[in-house]
Amino acid sequence: MTAIDRVRIMVLGDSGVGKTSFVHLTANNEPIRSPSWTVGCSVEVKLHEYKEGTKEQRTYFIEFWDVGGSNNHRNTRHVFYNPCHGVILVHDSTNRKSEMNLHKWLQELINRDVNSTVVSSASVDEYDPENFFGSSQMPILVIGTKVDQIDERKSVIGTFASQFGVDEIVLDCRQARYLAAGSSNAVKLSRFYDKVIEMRYHSQNMSFREMFGSNTVSPVLPSKFYSPHQD
């Protein structure tokens, strides 16, 4: 077996939103038949072609670490969080509260290095998206599941993804056509994987533009301390 490098993507979200179904669908290209509650963590791997079609094409392993979301396992979950190169946040499109809880999940992941014996319950209200981008630069993707069960009368407009300026995919994990090759969802996923791999292995080659889009922010300093006018 030739040495194939790997990246690790955490899949986080409340209990019962469909993380295991999503991971199974994206790794095996077929829906899971009988999902059950995840105790601890379940892992799936996928072979991904980085920069497919160009001369820099290389194969990487993508490991999806799908952590069980029940509340009483909060104090033991942190062992799975290291190392982490990308995050997929999953929420249930029919349950608005699961989207609001994504802030807490992100906060828990970021605080994993601060204290491993005591899980800090720092208030999420002080959360500052710019601070996050300045400190850890981890690519994020947001997934909304159970799109077939949405009540038509209630409009579900997600705000989490737009708040962070990241991509969002809505799908139904029980149908493989949502991630069929060539569909826009598959393209978004593939772009996300490429970004994770680039962050991990090729970050010194990236320019400002690629990393932060149109924001003119230095990658070293937190954005709070940087004036908008570059000298």
Add this chain to the structure above:
Amino acid sequence: MTFLQDTIVVLLSQVTFFVGAWIFFVKQLFKDYEVRHIMVQLIFSITLTLSCTMFELIIFEILELLDASSRYFYWCLMLYLLLFVVIVLNPFYIAYYCISNISFVKPDYIKHLTILVWIIFIVIFWKFGDPFPILSPKQGVLSMEQLVSRIGVIGVTVMALLSGFGAVNYPYTSMAYFIREVSITDVMNIEKRLMQAMDMVVMKKKRIAIAKRQSLEKINEGMPRRSGLWSMIYPGSNNRNQENISQLKLEIAGLEELSRQLFLEAHENRNMFERIEWSKTWKGIYFNFLGYIFSVYCTWKIFICTINIVFDRVGKKDPVTRGIEIAIHWMGFNFDVNFWSQQVSFYLIGCIVVTSIRGLLLTLTKFFNRMSSSKSSNIIVLILAQIMGMYFVSSVLLMRMNMPPQYRTIITQVLGDLQFNFYHRWFDVIFLVSALGSIVTLYLAHKQPVHENL
């Protein structure tokens, strides 16, 4: 005129309780789920409101607020409404949601099936009360006493089970004597083993992925050159790949099960470690001390229950009157019995009411958080509301024993001529059974400390 005033007072208090129950539902019980059916929230809040109003009427009885006739009227009204909710409304909705969740039932038949299930429930409910000696034979068939007596049996059982378990579990969890020593290295060792198991799972899954890709490439390449020579020379190559994959899948299944067990063990050890840390704080020491007192009380209670059952004795005097008598005879205090008995029983009953409501709501929340999922949250809330309604009806029944005779009249008047002694005996029996059962279970589940020598 006074009736109007009393009505306003009762209505105001009911609105307050209703708002409180609604807020509790939204903030505590359902904080992770979205309320899709408003009926669930309504039923829960109505049950809690009616129960709180009943307790409030008892307290008014002791304090002699409001008019006696209006109190009686409201008692009957509350009881009828609560019985309606617990026997008719709630089981109907529980059956409806359960049947809606079953996937192979056509939507047209749901309503008919629900009515059928409800009728079956009523029949079982009726037959259930026959073997118990709860009624004197001179009652009619369809009277309130019949219904209240049956609900009382179920509610008393639930109360006794919860009390028995709580009486044993509280000292077990709060006393330092039962904590087993876990150091941070033990916790980290198990976490290390967990990560090793996970890494092995990942490695095997990678091998499967590579094997699958190789066989895919072989199929793509092997298609045009399908010569008989090739398949004769290497007949079993494809089969060998398949065998590898299924063998790996078996190993992965075993390793995943191991990782789940290790995770649960790590979780338990970390809980124990956090508990040890907590017990060294001031709060922990205080609770430890309380635990000692409480365990003495629980052993005394178990002892008294056994004596009651063995010697077939039911307490005739309530603790308030007995306490006052002891105070007067043995300690020579001389005070106005009536006034003090009213005050003391007010505080005693007030304490019992508040702690039982609070304790029940906390237990319900804990239970709900552990058991519910996004699919079954509605059903579980309705079942909890049902248990709560039955619990409060029977706690009114049992509270009768704690009050001096002059305040018991209204309960006896409203609830009729039930065999109250039976309920106390039944409570003692179930309490004893539950306490002994929990002692045995905790003894078996108590793990010995594990020290690993490196």
